[in-house]
Amino acid sequence: STLGLDFQKLRIASIVQQGELGSIIKAKPKEFKELINAIIGIDKLDLASENLKVVQRSFRESIYKKHGYDDTHIPLLQKEQERKQAEITSAEPQKNELGIKKEEKIKDLEVLQKRYNENATKEMTLRQIEERKAEFVKYVKDAIISIQKDITEKERKIRDCQNCFDLATKKEELESSLKNIRISIEDSQKQISELQTKKAILLEHAELAKKLQLQDGKCPVCDSHVESLKPVFQVDHIKEEQEKIKLQIIELEQKRSQFAQTERETQEMSRKSSAAKATLEAHSIQRLEQLQALVQEVQSQKDQIQKIPIITTTSGLMQASELDSHTKTLYEKIEILQKEISGFDPLEFSKLKTNLEMTKMQLSKIDQDYGAIIQKISTATQQIKQINMTLDELGRVRDYVAKLDEIQDNIYNRDGPVATSLRSWALSTISAKASEYLEMLNTKIHRITLSEKTREISITCYSKNTMIDIDSLSGGEQMSVALALRLGMASLLGSSNLNFVILDEPTTHLDSERRKSLVRVLSQLTDMSNDSRPIQFLIITHDAEIFEDSSVEKIYQFEPDQDGTRVIPL
Numbered sequence: 001s002t003l004g005l006d007f008q009k010l011r012i013a014s015i016v017q018q019g020e021l022g023s024i025i026k027a028k029p030k031e032f033k034e035l036i037n038a039i040i041g042i043d044k045l046d047l048a049s050e051n052l053k054v055v056q057r058s059f060r061e062s063i064y065k066k067h068g069y070d071d072t073h074i075p076l077l078q079k080e081q082e083r084k085q086a087e088i089t090s091a092e093p094q095k096n097e098l099g100i101k102k103e104e105k106i107k108d109l110e111v112l113q114k115r116y117n118e119n120a121t122k123e124m125t126l127r128q129i130e131e132r133k134a135e136f137v138k139y140v141k142d143a144i145i146s147i148q149k150d151i152t153e154k155e156r157k158i159r160d161c162q163n164c165f166d167l168a169t170k171k172e173e174l175e176s177s178l179k180n181i182r183i184s185i186e187d188s189q190k191q192i193s194e195l196q197t198k199k200a201i202l203l204e205h206a207e208l209a210k211k212l213q214l215q216d217g218k219c220p221v222c223d224s225h226v227e228s229l230k231p232v233f234q235v236d237h238i239k240e241e242q243e244k245i246k247l248q249i250i251e252l253e254q255k256r257s258q259f260a261q262t263e264r265e266t267q268e269m270s271r272k273s274s275a276a277k278a279t280l281e282a283h284s285i286q287r288l289e290q291l292q293a294l295v296q297e298v299q300s301q302k303d304q305i306q307k308i309p310i311i312t313t314t315s316g317l318m319q320a321s322e323l324d325s326h327t328k329t330l331y332e333k334i335e336i337l338q339k340e341i342s343g344f345d346p347l348e349f350s351k352l353k354t355n356l357e358m359t360k361m362q363l364s365k366i367d368q369d370y371g372a373i374i375q376k377i378s379t380a381t382q383q384i385k386q387i388n389m390t391l392d393e394l395g396r397v398r399d400y401v402a403k404l405d406e407i408q409d410n411i412y413n414r415d416g417p418v419a420t421s422l423r424s425w426a427l428s429t430i431s432a433k434a435s436e437y438l439e440m441l442n443t444k445i446h447r448i449t450l451s452e453k454t455r456e457i458s459i460t461c462y463s464k465n466t467m468i469d470i471d472s473l474s475g476g477e478q479m480s481v482a483l484a485l486r487l488g489m490a491s492l493l494g495s496s497n498l499n500f501v502i503l504d505e506p507t508t509h510l511d512s513e514r515r516k517s518l519v520r521v522l523s524q525l526t527d528m529s530n531d532s533r534p535i536q537f538l539i540i541t542h543d544a545e546i547f548e549d550s551s552v553e554k555i556y557q558f559e560p561d562q563d564g565t566r567v568i569p570l
């Protein structure tokens with residue numbers, strides 16, 4: 001920043017790297033052109049060109065994000081537009097054909113619908129007849145079922161009551177017998193209890209008799225002479241009495257069991273008698289004549305059911321209508337409805353209905369196809385409209401991109417007019433400045449011309465007006481030309497602000513004569529400078545002998561040691 005130059009410009013303006021002087025003369029024309037491009041900053045145009053490409057890419061991306069297309073898709077959209085237009089063109093005849101078919105089907109449908117409407121009422125009447133017949137049949141069947149249920153109920157009543165009269169009349173007799181049986185059971189129980197008491201007393205007497213047995217004809221109590229004991233104290237007599245009582249108890253037990261069995265049987269008969277009486281009362285049957293009348297009613301109802309015919313035919317309906325007043329009314333209504341549908345053919349009407357439905361389906365299919373064609377044309381028209389709008393905008397985008405391409409080609413392209421003009425100016429400036437330096441060196445070369453060709457830059461040397469081949473120059477003259485060109489390049493970048501040039505190993509690959517010629521040329525440039533600030537050259541080299549017999553101001557030797565680098569003035 002102190003010198004007003006960045007390092008890149010400083011390197012070109014005042015630093016000559018090892019071998020660079022020789023490479024200026026020996027460089028290939030294309031490489032020399034790249035050197036000139038670097039000097040005049042063509043890379044800035046490259047950077048601007050890349051930035052413009054980014055702008056173009058971002059612009060296209062934004063257009064693509066908005067429309068789904070960019071200017072590169074214009075041919076694709078034009079083809080799509082043509083395809084959609086072709087779809088419309090091919091769809092128009094189909095639309096017209098379907099329109100004609102639709103009108104014809106509508107007329108056919110109107111005729112069929114009219115015939116259908118005329119017969120639809122009769123079909124409804126026919127359904128009413130079927131409903132009335134179904135109602136009639138159901139009523140008759142329900143009536144038969146009701147009669148059958150009544151017959152079943154009456155037969156059950158007859159079965160329940162037919163054996164009840166004999167049992168019902170024996171109720172009082174059975175109650176009296178039951179009372180006597182219970183008295184007999186009580187008497188038997190009483191006798192058994194008395195015998196049980198006697199049995200217990202005899203048991204006590206037996207114990208006592210065992211103690212009162214005579215011993216040698218004497219009483220065991222008073223020791224008096226007794227011929228015999230009373231029977232009540234005789235063990236054998238007591239055993240006989242006990243056996244008699246036992247047999248009596250067994251006999252009484254058997255009688256009581258028989259009475260108990262008779263009691264149970266009588267109770268069962270009494271229960272059945274009560275049940276029979278309750279059954280008669282439940283069925284409201286008080287006399288046998290009532291039951292006989294019920295049997296006659298059942299037979300009459302069975303005969304009535306047998307007389308009801310099969311009612312699927314008209315004659316059957318007529319006969320069944322005699323069942324009751326309701327069946328008669330239903331039959332009369334059916335007859336009235338039958339007269340209303342006179343001449344109506346259900347089979348023909350079914351065919352008419354099928355034809356009508358088929359015509360409706362055909363018309364619906366035509367409507368769908370017609371609607372699909374209309375939708376196809378409408379969609380294609382809308383798409384063409386949208387494509388046209390997109391193409392209009394993409395056309396403007398293409399024009400804008402074309403202008404950007406024109407800017408890219410004419411301004412930012414390193415082979416475009418701007419870059420070519422810059423190089424032409426730079427080459428002219430370098431040529432003029434290099435020629436001035438050659439004048440100072442007083443060589444036979446008076447002028448240098450740099451000219452640009454398609455992809456290269458050529459160097460032409462002149463002695464007055466005579467062109468000299470650069471390869472025919474001596475080593476010193478070639479070095480003078482290279483140095484003049486290098487200083488001309490430096491001058492283009494503003495080396496006048498520096499007035500010094502650093503040369504790094506400028507004598508590399510030079511023989512001794514050319515090395516001395518280089519030092520001599522540099523000395524001449526320093527001595528001949530008319531500027532109040534002559535050019536200073538800082539030479540870095542391993543060839544110290546080149547400075548012998550020269551007017552070099554100062555020479556320093558750099559030697560490495562353990563503390564670093566030691567600088568020694570020579």
